[in-house]
Amino acid sequence: MSVDVALKPVPHPNPDTQPYWDGLKQGRLLFQKCAGCGKVRHYPRPMCDACYAMELRWIEAKGTGTVHSWTETHYAFAPGFKAELPYILVTVDMTEGVRMQAPLRGARLDEIAIGTPVRVVFEPVSKDLTLPAFVLVRAEA
Numbered sequence: 001m002s003v004d005v006a007l008k009p010v011p012h013p014n015p016d017t018q019p020y021w022d023g024l025k026q027g028r029l030l031f032q033k034c035a036g037c038g039k040v041r042h043y044p045r046p047m048c049d050a051c052y053a054m055e056l057r058w059i060e061a062k063g064t065g066t067v068h069s070w071t072e073t074h075y076a077f078a079p080g081f082k083a084e085l086p087y088i089l090v091t092v093d094m095t096e097g098v099r100m101q102a103p104l105r106g107a108r109l110d111e112i113a114i115g116t117p118v119r120v121v122f123e124p125v126s127k128d129l130t131l132p133a134f135v136l137v138r139a140e141a
């Protein structure tokens with residue numbers, strides 16, 4: 001997939017989020033796990049919202065989950081998304097218990113329902129940036 005990063009908003013990693021972006025570049029989905037209470041959280045942030053601990057470790061997620069909700073986007077709020085229209089955005093209940101949002105690739109609306117299994121894939125955008133997306137977990141013969 002080729003993306004004109006000049007026409008799309010792109011993430012700006014900081015020390016709290018850098019491991020997440022580095023993981024995506026390596027084809028690994030990483031979540032933060034609180035070293036105090038063990039709660040897994042996503043998106044990456046410095047403090048646990050359950051116990052307020054600042055200590056954490058990074059865990060590699062399975063990359064699997066089920067559809068919690070979705071929308072089909074027909075309007076591009078940034079010009080870089082225009083060529084992809086319409087596209088489906090899904091909010092996914094990840095196996096680790098957090099929710100994550102990303103585009104769903106290669107699927108039609110009539111293939112999605114609450115609870116539909118999906119898995120993460122990795123889309124290199126530039127040499128420095130890889131973004132997550134989802135695909136359906138289809139029964140494979």
Ligand SMILES: [Zn+2]
Pocket residue numbers: 034035036037038039048049050051052053
């Ligand atoms: Zn905690």
